[in-house]
Amino acid sequence: MNQDYIDWLYGLSAPMVALNKECGASYTSPFFFPEDKYTDLKKDWDIDSRETLLAMVFNMIDNGHAPALSNHYFMYPRLSAIDWLKYTEKHTNYQKVLLELVEKSYLECGVGGIRSWDYARMGYILRNGTTNKFITEQEALWIFYRIALRAQYYYSSWQSYYSGWFIGYQYWKSLSNKENLEILRCELCRSSQVWTMNKLYNNEDSPHHHLPWYIEIEELEKPESLMEYDWS
Template identity: 65%
Template structure:
């Protein structure tokens, strides 16, 4: 795999890099934190082994936080406004808050929704897993290449991808406000990561500032060591 493609794949975790850049995070190293020999992911992710890492990644890529809203983004794209309104009126107050959020963010997310929130975080997990020697770089790149194809299918460009991550972040931080609907509504609309988006676009070292979105992702053969996992 050529270096541009490798940099592009590691660049999928760029939003996670920019919020950790002061801690030594790298856009293009196989290791998220090149200066570290080990990254503790037990408390935040429950990851302390190869098995727990791979199970987390394979579960979260297609069934992470995005799955809670994906059907609504798709529904909004297909329904006439009157049908959306009728569906909205049938929902409980909590679902109405989520539907308002989807309607508000659809113009920037489209049907892709917040999938990039999960994709970028799994890039972060894979690169830390390489540091911890839970997986090899070859295994990480194969998994990232499969994530990359999903990214190119759902998102139009780097900005679209980063915006999905940004909206996903807003959704994630709101989860603790589920019992207080007014607080939830406020959290979902608060642009608390606007500076992150600005930093991403201004950082000339970030892969997206010199690599096209629709790069050719070289097809890699699935490593024998991953054959026991029915995922691709």
């Protein structure tokens, strides 16, 4: 496995690195915070062991926040304007606000929607789990490899992958406003581009500056230590 490929895999957590860059986060180290000997994942993630980490990662990669919007992102390009309107009218007022988000953001993130919000966050967990010795680097890389297959399937570029994360971030931040639809609509429609340009696109270490999106995803053998988990 060459270093560029490893850097590409770790690059899947790049938005989380940008969010934590001032705290010492790295784009390329196996350890999210290379200077740290241990990262407390209990407070925010309720992770304090190998078992709780792997349970979280294997669940959230495919069943995190993205499923709430995935079908809408799937349907949007497949329906005519009038059929999309009919599709929208069948939903609740809350869902209609989310459908507005899908309609306005589809060109940025494509059918992948906010899946990268879940992928990048789980990359964050994996790399901190390596620091904490909950998992090995080999185990983390194999899981990253499986995330990579999903990422390349759903996204067409680093930019669309990043956009999915930023839209997912806005969605997550807005969940506390579910009862006030006008506030929710305003929160969801806030532009992510300023944050993107300042924190990720302009950082010379960010993977999109030196690694192409479409690289050959090398097949990695599942470690024996993960065979008990029926996930791939």
